[in-house]
Amino acid sequence: SRYERIFAFEDPHFTVAFGYKDARPARFVGARYEHALLVERLVAPCPKQEPEGACGFRRSPSDADLFLRELIGPDGKTRKLNLQLIHSSAGPDDQENRDNPYQAWLSENSRERFLNAIRKSTIVLYNGHSRVGGGPDFSPPIINSAGGILYDQYKLEETNLKVLLGTLAEPGTEVELLGLLSCASSQLFEQRLQKAKRGLAVWSSHELLYFADALD
Secondary structure, three states: OHHHHHOOOOOOEEEEEEOOOEOOOOOEEOHHHHHHHHHHHHHOOOOOOOOOOOOOOEEEOOEEEEEEEEEEOOOOOEEEEEEEEEOOOOOOEHHHHHOOHHHHHHHHHHHHHHHHHHHHOOEEEEEOOOHHHOOOOOOOOOEOOOOOEOHHHHHHHOHHHHHHHHHHOOOOOOOOEEEEEOOOHHHHHHHHHHHHOOOOEEEOOOOOOOHHHHHO
8 A cells, every 4th residue: 555655646756865974083975975876776777687676767867866767656557757866975075075165055955855855755765874863964973173973962952853853744745655774773763753754654774884784
């Protein structure tokens, strides 16, 4: 029944949002490489044994992060699938990003696009940091003078999570499946997300997720 609801539209919208994937205390930010690998997979031809997998998409001529393909729905009718990607890091170096005014704009823009996807997409997947309950996060981490992440502040304030919960509770949000591909997201988020939107399916992780896991 959920599959039928997801494909109830002639042009279903799915979204994959890449959070700010810093590797503190290292300066590396890895989300752009995960994004590039996903794009490579999406535009590749579909193998015969998996004709309806994550493949065979074409890039929109008007939006480099919008991918389109036709797919057969559960009723046997063809659907025009829209898959939107969102990325939130200006570059692969966290320190340079912090000094780049574009990063502040990009973080806010990505956050707003993610929340709009909750309202308008039937499937939304977030790939990023949990920030010990303070995520999903699209900004460089809050750090102290020594460069350490202020996890206690994230845990106490829950700023990003509260905004997400408020968006889920809005009347008419269309998301059917929300995936949080981030560390210990089952324990940190699942129950509160399902409480905010009754009937929401949540795809989450009980484990820690490392960069190699995300690439896979």
